[in-house]
Structures are given as C-alpha cells and as structure tokens.
Amino acid sequence: MDVWKWSSRLSVEIYRHLVDLKDFSFKDQITRSGLSIPGNIVEGFGRATDKDKRNFLNYAKGSCAELRAQIYIGIEIGYISSVAGKNWIKETNGISAMLTSLMKYLRC
Numbered sequence: 001m002d003v004w005k006w007s008s009r010l011s012v013e014i015y016r017h018l019v020d021l022k023d024f025s026f027k028d029q030i031t032r033s034g035l036s037i038p039g040n041i042v043e044g045f046g047r048a049t050d051k052d053k054r055n056f057l058n059y060a061k062g063s064c065a066e067l068r069a070q071i072y073i074g075i076e077i078g079y080i081s082s083v084a085g086k087n088w089i090k091e092t093n094g095i096s097a098m099l100t101s102l103m104k105y106l107r108c
Contacts, residue, residue, distance in 0.1 A: 010092070014034045036063035064099065071089055
C-alpha cells in the first residue's frame with residue numbers, strides 16, 4: 001500500500017536525520033510519532049471490519065498531525081534543517097490526504 005510505504009520511508013528519514021541528536025526526549029517523541037503512522041495503518045488493515053480500519057487510519061492521521069507540529073518545532077529550535085523540515089511537512093500533508101481518501105473509500 002502506497003501510503004504505508006510513504007509513511008515508513010518518512011519515518012526512516014527522520015531516524016537517520018536525527019541519529020546524532022543529543023536531546024533524547026525530542027528525538028524519542030518525534031521518532032515515535034513517525035513510527036506510529038505506518039504502525040497504525042498496518043494495524044488497521046489487520047482488523048476485520050471497515051469501521052476498525054477507519055479508526056486506525058484516523059489514529060495514523062492524528063499521528064501525522066502530531067509529527068508535523070514536532071517538525072515545525074524542530075526547525076525553529078535548529079534540530080531539523082529548513083530544507084528537510086519543509087520537505088517532511090509536505091510529505092505529512094500528502095500522507096494525511098491519502099489517509100483521508102482511504103477512510104472515505106472505506107465508508108462506501
């Protein structure tokens with residue numbers, strides 16, 4: 001599934017970008033948010049009903065918004081480069097849109 005692949009790749013990029021960051025609290029929080037997106041997608045598709053799938057896709061969308069907020073903060077405090085951060089923000093917006101479309105499809 002493309003949205004899972006996209007969100008997984010983003011999570012890997014964030015890990016790699018922050019590998020040497022000494023602020024372990026920030027690094028832990030942002031990487032957990034990033035991991036939560038593909039994790040919730042796959043958990044949702046492991047569920048039996050479309051309603052359960054939608055719920056977990058909604059959790060993934062919430063994690064995506066949380067990640068976006070943390071990226072903005074990371075840029076402002078100098079932990080994340082402006083170029084990488086702006087790209088990740090665009091990616092989170094795209095992932096969120098894909099999740100919304102998928103949730104609408106599952107309501108049919």
